[in-house]
Amino acid sequence: xxxxxxxxxxxxxxxxxxxxxxxxxxxxxxxxxxxxxxxxxxxxxxxxxxxxxxxxxxxxxxxxxxxxxxxxxxxxxxxxxxxxxxxxxxxxxxxxxxxxxxxxxxxxxxxxxxxxxxxxxxxxxxxxxxxxxxxxxxxxxxxxxxxxxxxxxxxxxxxxxxxxxxxxxxxxxxxxxxxxxxxxxxxxxxxxxxxxxxxxxxxxxxxxxxxxxxxxxxxxxxxxxxxxxxxxxxxxxxxxxxxxxxxxxxxxxxxxxxxxxxxxxxxxxxxxxxxxxxxxxxxxxxxxxxxxxxxxxxxxxxxxxxxxxxxxxxxxxxxxxxxxxxxxxxxxxxxxxxxxxxxxxxxxxxxxxxxxxxxxxxxxxxxx
Numbered sequence: 001x002x003x004x005x006x007x008x009x010x011x012x013x014x015x016x017x018x019x020x021x022x023x024x025x026x027x028x029x030x031x032x033x034x035x036x037x038x039x040x041x042x043x044x045x046x047x048x049x050x051x052x053x054x055x056x057x058x059x060x061x062x063x064x065x066x067x068x069x070x071x072x073x074x075x076x077x078x079x080x081x082x083x084x085x086x087x088x089x090x091x092x093x094x095x096x097x098x099x100x101x102x103x104x105x106x107x108x109x110x111x112x113x114x115x116x117x118x119x120x121x122x123x124x125x126x127x128x129x130x131x132x133x134x135x136x137x138x139x140x141x142x143x144x145x146x147x148x149x150x151x152x153x154x155x156x157x158x159x160x161x162x163x164x165x166x167x168x169x170x171x172x173x174x175x176x177x178x179x180x181x182x183x184x185x186x187x188x189x190x191x192x193x194x195x196x197x198x199x200x201x202x203x204x205x206x207x208x209x210x211x212x213x214x215x216x217x218x219x220x221x222x223x224x225x226x227x228x229x230x231x232x233x234x235x236x237x238x239x240x241x242x243x244x245x246x247x248x249x250x251x252x253x254x255x256x257x258x259x260x261x262x263x264x265x266x267x268x269x270x271x272x273x274x275x276x277x278x279x280x281x282x283x284x285x286x287x288x289x290x291x292x293x294x295x296x297x298x299x300x301x302x303x304x305x306x307x308x309x310x311x312x313x314x315x316x317x318x319x320x321x322x323x324x325x326x327x328x329x330x331x332x333x334x335x336x337x338x339x340x341x342x343x344x345x346x347x348x349x350x351x352x353x354x355x356x357x358x359x360x361x362x363x364x365x366x367x368x
Contacts, residue, residue, distance in 0.1 A: 056288075056289050071285065290355065
């Protein structure tokens with residue numbers, strides 16, 4: 001389409017893409033030089049949250065299905081990789097130990113495919129009994145589903161130790177791609193690239209791929225069907241849209257993205273436990289979608305980056321600021337973060353009901 005545009009616009013568009021690409025490639029180096037590896041690690045987790053938020057945006061932003069148990073699919077992906085790529089099963093199950101005497105070290109790509117399919121299956125299992133529910137009722141059921149998964153993970157350590165309960169599963173294999181171990185630095189043309197930077201680039205690639213898939217889905221027949229269901233389900237069904245299948249597909253695709261992110265989380269951390277998959281995590285991902293702009297992919301990415309990075313900035317400055325102003329720390333950082341989350345959502349609902357970065361057509365509708 002660029003060939004039909006005027007040369008100045010085309011050139012400017014190319015410059016934006018080149019500038020954005022260079023910025024993302026240099027970002028971990030700049031952040032690492034300014035703040036150290038801790039902030040590069042924060043960026044890595046921010047990209048995982050981007051993938052999670054994009055997956056939830058398929059369910060909420062496109063199809064209009066309020067899901068408060070989304071983090072359960074993240075847990076499914078994380079635990080599936082933890083079981084496939086750690087000594088846990090071979091330690092507690094002699095039959096598996098005999099089959100894998102060297103321990104289970106499932107390749108990452110295989111685990112991604114399995115987790116992708118398994119999370120999608122769980123998404124369908126959640127979506128099927130909730131087809132007739134809407135709004136608050138759907139939110140309550142999905143919230144219960146998320147809590148059921150977390151409680152199961154917390155208690156499936158007896159009588160058969162399947163998840164190791166609240167102790168979690170450790171010694172999980174790190175991210176390895178085509179013989180390259182991302183947990184170790186890489187020397188490339190004399191340049192030493194730290195492992196956190198390698199992880200950043202891999203997570204960035206995954207986030208870009210998920211964003212492109214979501215973009216294609218949004219403008220496909222399936223995406224238009226989801227939007228029709230979101231706007232008026234009765235009218236969509238009257239126009240011949242199979243609302244049941246479309247809803248199940250939205251749950252499955254959104255869950256599969258969360259499952260893939262869960263695999264990378266487990267491989268990056270090397271440890272998983274039920275504490276990482278609480279209701280609060282679902283609320284955080286939901287807040288990212290709402291804050292950025294439901295249904296608008298760039299807005300969702302912006303919301304995910306803001307809410308993933310801002311708490312860490314707050315964590316580093318909250319105590320010194322309180323010490324300077326009051327002479328002591330009078331309020332815990334976690335409490336301040338939750339208060340600011342609530343305040344930010346209230347302000348967004350009052351002044352920007354469609355999010356910080358609204359879609360152009362939504363903005364025109366509000367102005368009209």
